[in-house]
Amino acid sequence: MGNLIRRLLMGLGRVLHVLFSQKLSLRVVAILLILGIGSTWWLTSNQLKKSVGGEADFDEAMRYVEIKDIIESNFINEVDRVKLGESAAAAMVSGLGDRWSSYMSADEYKTFQLSSANEVSGAGISTIKQGEGFQVTMVNLDSPAARGGLNAGMLITAVDDIDVRKMDADEFRTMIRSRLNAKFTLTVSGQKEPLTIDCSRGYINPVSYTIERTGAGNIRVESFEAGSGEAMIDAFEALLHQNVNKFIIDLRNNPGGLIDEMKTALDYLLPQGELFALRDKNGKEEIYRSDNSSLKTDICILINEQTFGEAEIFAAVMQELRWATIIGERSAGRTRIQETIEISDGSAIRLSTRSFMTPNRVDISQNGGVVPDIIVYNTVNENEDIVEGNGMAIYASDPQLRTALERLSSGFSS
DSSP, rough: OOHHHHHHHHHHHHHHHHHTTTTTTHHHHHHHHHHHHHHHHHHHHHHHHTTTTSHHHHHHHHHHHHHHHHHHOOSSSOOHHHHHHHHHHHHHTTOOOOOTTTEEHHHHHHHHHHHHGGGEETTTTEEESSSSSEEEEETTTTSHHHHOOTTTEEEEEETTTTEEEEOOHHHHHHHHTTTTTTTTEEETOSSSSSSEEEESSSSOSSEEEEEOOTSSSEEOOOOOTTHHHHHHHEEEHHHHHHOOOEEEEETTTOBBBOOOHHHHHHHSOOOEEEEEEETTTOOOOOEEEEEEOOOOOOEEEEEOOTHHHHHHHHHHHHHTTSSSEEESSSOHHHHHEEEEOOOOTTEEEEEEEEEEEEOOOOBTTTTSSSSOOOEEEOOOOOOOOOOEEETTTETTTTHHHHHHHHHHTTTTOO
């Protein structure tokens, strides 16, 4: 702004010199000068407005400056301008009404980059985006990364020969997470040969199953992390082989995970057609589809307020297509994908940029989560372990499971 004013004054001086050298009357000089200043101010004002995004954005910026000036001039205590600016930025993001979006100051963003948010626990490493790659900031002892020869300070440029240098931190972390049940290679800057990281040895299957005393198969899905999709299919196939034809899918306390893993499980269960879509603010969609094979049987899905992300979408799609009955509590409503956008001063915004949509284009996050077909709240009764009823032994401390078992035993058709 200061440079612009200086250029304006210098230009005005040159104009005055030319006008007076032509021996024009003072009145004419004054008129021309007023016209010149008016035109220059109009052009300058328009340039300023365009530089901040237009007249509406300019007015917003000027309102912020006015409020700041009033506070600094009139507030009784000393004003911390940096803190004031940070608070204004945080309030702007908070004003979106999206509890998954947030503002981070430069210091908070540095902490975020070095925190568990950038840790890939299954591989035993933490990374940070650094120039043309991802620098390893920490390697856990006796982890797959350590056994593979990875050390802090190394710069990763490719995963399984896929260039990661243009990826953001979220994309890179997702790529590593998708390989945490297998072996993969990391190309490290300055190393002639890629390093092999073997995560299969310590892999813990997030899917388990059992046959309840009622004869129903109970498939527990801890998360939709690497391998969970195929593990769910294996569980169904194993139970079907034992003549089980009624199922519970327990998604309670499931934090979500990887989109492709959730899609694999839905594809196995549902017939040909759209499963779900990811939509950005411009309406552009990435659509996920199912093939023509499916499994039509009686299914109850258990959810609660700690059911997040991909687990919520799984339940919502099964509910919308009438492929399962949902039992439990309203889910968390975290079905939007966040992106971390760095600001020029080193701060950053964690912003929801895409949202999952059901086949009927319902935004689960906007609805505040998945609402069960049958709402049941769990209460813990420490003095009672088992109750008998209708020939079934059911845990009294799990009314949600009991409701599902009773519904499956009643012979309903979903």
